[in-house]
Amino acid sequence: AVLDAARDAEPGCVVFVESLAAAAPDPTADGASGRGSPSALGWLLDRVRGHDTVVVVGETTDPDAVDPALRRGGRFDAEVRVGVPDPAARRAILDVHTDGVRLADAVSLDAVADRTHGYTGADLTAVLVDAATRAAGSAAGPPVIRQRDLEAALDAVGPSTLRDVSVQTPTTTYQDIGGLDRAKREVVRTVEWPQRYPALFERLDAAAPTGVLLHGPPGTGKTMLAKAVAASTDANFLSVDGPELMNRYVGESERGVRDLFERARRLAPAVVFLDEVDSLAPARHDTDTGASERVVSQLLTELDGLSPRGSVAVLAATNRRESVDPALLRPGRIETQVAVPIPDQDARAAIFEVQLDGVATGRIDTTALAAATTGYTGSDIAGVVREGALLAMEDHLRETEFDATDASGLVVTQRHLRRAIETTAPSVDGAG
Structure with a gap:
């Protein structure tokens, strides 16, 4: 019936399938059901190929949960990622939604756009609605949105992309760390500068270092350094211990690594802190064919796919540098090694x-x-x-x-x- 209606539509038709992962779940996933739905949708896609005026568009928040049989040539053969807006896009969205809205002269939409890492267009709309409600409740005449209304709305309305993500807002500063002057200098140059001064890197066409390995004995301040650089740059801080990502089920550890970096890209600017990285990416041997081999390969893939402009920085820490896989420490990956020694x-x-x-x-x-x-x-x-x-x-x-x-x-x-x-x-x- 859907195909008949689509063929009869003039001059053409777009069939939109919402929540594709629910309509056509991966039949191999745990708990997946409804094998009939993917076959019915596959039948529709196969027959649409003969009609130039009919296009099927699917939507999902988790492409990996969609039946793989639908993600191939001749079916859903083109995939478009609609990511979370960057600061410029957030500013454009705010301009659209504030058109015709009374704003106080002191309101800075640029400041709002810079502060709303991880906010989607719907989140920004919710912020403006909340701010307008506050303005209306405190105004005798026509409501005017003030900066304090927006600040209060931002405190009340969080980004929906963070609801399932553990993201910290570090308060540690460099002044909280005694000594370690050389380590601080290296971390500031390799992690903080690309996020604070991107124009300088663009001017010299210089690629920002992808990652930094902090190595030294336990208790010397490696984690504090990572938190301090995240706080200094106002970046989102995603921290994970290496053992936390390891899972005995095949494919789950790699999925954990992939999800971590996907979240970091979505929340950029972000700092990913991999503590005990030697347990996540141990040195491989020629005989390795198990989970460690696959996890290291996935981690290398994610590092190779990061932006050269440093919007996502990776800080790794280990007490045993010699135990980390050497491929992880090559240029373009976690290339900068910073010693965090016992203090003098x-x-x-x-x-x-x-x-x-x-x-x-x-x-x-x-x-x-x-x-x-x-x-x-x-x-x-x-x-x-x-x-x-x-x-x-x-x-x-x-x-x-x-x-x-x-x-x-x-x-x-x-x-x-x-x-x-x-x-x-x-x-x-x-x-x-």
């Missing part, structure tokens, strides 16, 4: 200052503390400060006979921190 004495003093910032203290000699903590990592020093705080509380409670109503005299002293050092040890084997 000057760096330890800086870390103590960062960790003690905001702590009620007496006179503290961070230089002496740094000299007494050879081999300690940043997380070790954070543990020393926590233990020192507990020792200070213990002394305070003993002195006040466990009356905690007055904490005005509670401070961490040099003595507390020296005692804490005596009861802790470096976490890295062989340090100290």
Whole structure:
């Protein structure tokens, strides 16, 4: 009946199949049902080929969930990806939807477009409707949308593309990381510059580095560095531990890698942080034919497909650089390697200052503390400060006979921190 109606339509007809994954699910997928629907749709597509005036268009949010038999020549032989709009497209969408809408002079649609990473056209419409509702509720006369109405609407209406994605908004800054000056410089140049200053790369026709490998002992600040660069660039931060993506079912680990990078492209600018990358992409051997081989191959494919302009940056971290597959570290992939070493004495003093910032203290000699903590990592020093705080509380409670109503005299002293050092040890084997 559909084909007959389409053939009779003048001058031609477009048959639109909505939610194609539901109408024609992949019969090999877990829980898939309705084998009759894909065959009926395939029958329709096969007969449409003989009618130049009839075109079938399908729509889906998950092409991998569609019956593969329909995604071939002669059926759905052309695929068009309709992605999430970039800042310029979001600005154009806002222009369309605010045509005829009263906006206050101080309203900056450019600022709204820059802030709405991951918002679709429908999301932006919802933001404007919410802002208009707020304006109408606070106006005696004709409503005028103000910048504060838009700010409130943005807080209330999130991007629909993030509803099933765990995305962090890091608050860590470079000032929160003591020492590591060389590592900070490399990360800023290779990850932050392409996202903050794309015009400079375009001017020199320079491709931005695709990825950075942070390597060093545990607790030296690799994760903090990744969060700091994401916060500095206002990029979306997608963090995943390598073991989280590994799945014993065939094909699931590769799908996890593919989905992760698809989300990152959708949410660009984005920073993808792969912690424990050596477990996700271990060095392969000639005899490898299993899951690790397929996962590494998928990861290499995703890295090779990233934009050369750095809209998606990859930060990987490992405690064992020699265990990472060498193909991952070639130019064009995770090509920049940044050592995050155990801090030296000057760096330890800086870390103590960062960790003690905001702590009620007496006179503290961070230089002496740094000299007494050879081999300690940043997380070790954070543990020393926590233990020192507990020792200070213990002394305070003993002195006040466990009356905690007055904490005005509670401070961490040099003595507390020296005692804490005596009861802790470096976490890295062989340090100290």
